[in-house]
Amino acid sequence: MNGTDIVLDKTDLSILRLMQENARMTNADLARELEMAPSAVLERVKKLEQKQVIVKYTTRINPVALGQTLLAFIAMKSSEGMGSNNTAKELAKIPEVQEVHHIAGEDCYMVKVRTADSASLMDLMRNKFSKIQNITSTRTTIVLETVKEEQQLVIPVK
Amino acid sequence: MNGTDIVLDKTDLSILRLMQENARMTNADLARELEMAPSAVLERVKKLEQKQVIVKYTTRINPVALGQTLLAFIAMKSSEGMGSNNTAKELAKIPEVQEVHHIAGEDCYMVKVRTADSASLMDLMRNKFSKIQNITSTRTTIVLETVKEEQQLVIPVK
DNA sequence: TAAAAATTTCGAATTTTATTCGAAATAATC
DNA sequence: GATTATTTCGAATAAAATTCGAAATTTTTA
Numbered sequence: 001m002n003g004t005d006i007v008l009d010k011t012d013l014s015i016l017r018l019m020q021e022n023a024r025m026t027n028a029d030l031a032r033e034l035e036m037a038p039s040a041v042l043e044r045v046k047k048l049e050q051k052q053v054i055v056k057y058t059t060r061i062n063p064v065a066l067g068q069t070l071l072a073f074i075a076m077k078s079s080e081g082m083g084s085n086n087t088a089k090e091l092a093k094i095p096e097v098q099e100v101h102h103i104a105g106e107d108c109y110m111v112k113v114r115t116a117d118s119a120s121l122m123d124l125m126r127n128k129f130s131k132i133q134n135i136t137s138t139r140t141t142i143v144l145e146t147v148k149e150e151q152q153l154v155i156p157v158k
Numbered sequence: 159m160n161g162t163d164i165v166l167d168k169t170d171l172s173i174l175r176l177m178q179e180n181a182r183m184t185n186a187d188l189a190r191e192l193e194m195a196p197s198a199v200l201e202r203v204k205k206l207e208q209k210q211v212i213v214k215y216t217t218r219i220n221p222v223a224l225g226q227t228l229l230a231f232i233a234m235k236s237s238e239g240m241g242s243n244n245t246a247k248e249l250a251k252i253p254e255v256q257e258v259h260h261i262a263g264e265d266c267y268m269v270k271v272r273t274a275d276s277a278s279l280m281d282l283m284r285n286k287f288s289k290i291q292n293i294t295s296t297r298t299t300i301v302l303e304t305v306k307e308e309q310q311l312v313i314p315v316k
Numbered sequence: 317t318a319a320a321a322a323t324t325t326c327g328a329a330t331t332t333t334a335t336t337c338g339a340a341a342t343a344a345t346c
Numbered sequence: 347g348a349t350t351a352t353t354t355c356g357a358a359t360a361a362a363a364t365t366c367g368a369a370a371t372t373t374t375t376a
Contacts, residue, residue, distance in 0.1 A: 006223050016219055023181040023215035026363090028333050040354045042335070053223040057181035058216055061174055061311050065164045065211040068311055071259070073231075073268060085305060092306035101229070102303040110231060110299065114311065141268065145260040147243060148250035151309065153219050153226055153272065184334095186362050198325045200364075 006051055010158045011036070015044055016053070017155045023057040060150075063114060070115045071143040075107040080134040090132045096124055107139070118142075164209055168316050169194070173202055174211070175313045181215040218308075221272060228273045229301040233265040238292040248290045254282055265297070276300075 008016070014034055018025055027045065031038040048054045063069065078087045091100045091111055099112035115121045121140075129135060166174075172192055176183055185203065189196040206212045221227065236245045249258045249269055257270035273279045279298075287293060 008223065016217070016224075019217040020219060021216070023217045026333060027335095037355045038334075039336080039356075043353075051223070053220050055218040055220050058179070058218055058308075058310070059174070059177040059181045060213040060216055060309065061178060061313075062211050062213050063311055065166065065209070066174075066311055066313060073259075073261070085303070088305040095310075095312045097306065098309055099307045100305040101231075101301040101307075102305065103231070104300045104302055107299075110301070141265075142262045143259040143268070144262055145243070147246040147258040147260065148255065149257045149259075149309070150216075151218065151256055151307070152216070152253075153221055153224055154253045155219075155224065184362060185364095195326050196363075197327075197365080201324075 006053060008053065012044060012048060012053075013155055013158065015041070015048065019045075019054070019057075020152055020155065023059075067116050068114050070117050070121055071146060072113050072115075072121060073141045073143070074109075074111040074113060075103075075139040075141070076109040076111060076135055077106075077137040078108040078134045079136050080108070087132055087134050091129075094124070094128050096120075164211060166211065170202060170206060170211075171313050171316065173199070173206065177203075177212070177215075178310055178313065181217075225274050226272050228275050228279055229304060230271050230273075230279060231299045231301070232267075232269040232271060233261075233297040233299070234267040234269060234293055235264075235295040236266040236292045237294050238266070245290055245292050249287075252282070252286050254278075 011034060015030060018030060018033060027038050027042050030045075031041045034041060045054070063071075076087075080087050085102060088100050088102060088109060091097050091109070096113050096115050097111055098114055099110070101110045102108065103110045113121065113124065115124060125138070125140075129138065169192060173188060176188060176191060185196050185200050188203070189199045192199060203212070221229075234245075238245050243260060246258050246260060246267060249255050249267070254271050254273050255269055256272055257268070259268045260266065261268045271279065271282065273282060283296070283298075287296070
């Protein structure tokens, strides 16, 4: 028995489903939806936060509105030993780097980056990536059009 | 002049920065932080929603808590003509598919998928992907470890 | 540049929600 | 089946959301 096994009942799942869809839903509305007292629902939400089931409440902003129109995936190879993931941690520190995954296969990392344009991506690679140890190669794939981009999980009914 | 050019001033950017970090921040707290009247801040937030600068308020849920431990990137080739993106749209309909990007380069699409395990990924490919027209090949990359995964944008100060 | 128009902000009033906490109900354990 | 722990409830209070007219500010235009 470790901290990993978290029991979520039907009510918890409903809360998560509703909150995933709208993080600013009021506790009162949640309670109405679930036909429970607001205080009971609040208790549950707080527990979900404590248990780190709920990681964060975030606002999705239209990247275009901020002029961030370039999205790219970069597959990287690293000469780093298998034990450490310092390269990944360094990459993760860069704000424009949205995702860093250690992957199976020929490449070591899959990195997702969002910048204003190709010039700023070039900047990033020249000024930031170049300073990170052990990166031996990068293969950049530019996104032409994004059809779907979300991180909504599929929440089971029970 | 089209609907694309949205003017965001310093206050808007501050709101976005705060809300991106915590979507459930109260309007009252926002107002305190910005040293403005709550009513004025509320007005701005509503406008950001209307202008679709704010796309959604969402709750990030720990995938492990829901037993969704498998993440994969799938590079796909499609025989579809360049004009349409029906393949992408069909992929986007699948809940387990979190991202669909049309990419430059040899492959056509980059697809990000999250499922419970490799068996359910196999299921998905056999039962859903196989029904989508024009997919001529897939190359699946399994994620071993995720070091960073977010979609926070870099919001300029001014 | 000065007047007019449009937008933004404010503040006070009202409605709604969040939060607290003791008690009752329910569920789990021994 | 009694005990213990957990969850839910409901009522009371504090806090926040929302509304809206008026003032201030900014932008437009003549």
